[in-house]
Amino acid sequence: MDNLRVVVQWLRRAAVRVVEPLRADPEKSGFRLSSPETSTTTLDGDVGWSSRPPALLSCARCGSDVNQHRPHDDIDCRRCIATFDYDEFPKLELQHFICPVCGSEMEHGRRHPRVIDVPEWATCHSCRYHWEFKHDY
Incomplete structure (x- = not known):
């Protein structure tokens, strides 16, 4: 009988682990699609x-880290005091974008590397924020 009780408790815990991610998040008032141009099912974009x-x-x-908070800000290194105009962005190495919603590192990429020399999209896997450079080419 004790073995059966242990098995039932184990199955109950396993079921809770499976069902928990599927439950509605009370923090989010509702699911909303991002900007229609992004063609994604993210929460914001x-x-x-x-x-x-x-x-x-x-x-x-x-080689030190340099933040560029807004796309049209000049790029200034605090370590070696190098300065770059905002339009020199494509010449610098992009480590990653920072999600404006939750602050996490965003995955980014280019769809048309021979046409556009900057990243064309970025997605945050933490909060599902998505950014697109432009959608119509």
């Missing part, structure tokens, strides 16, 4: 370079 998330770059001179 933006389109356009002016809406681009903050970026963490590598300084071309010393």
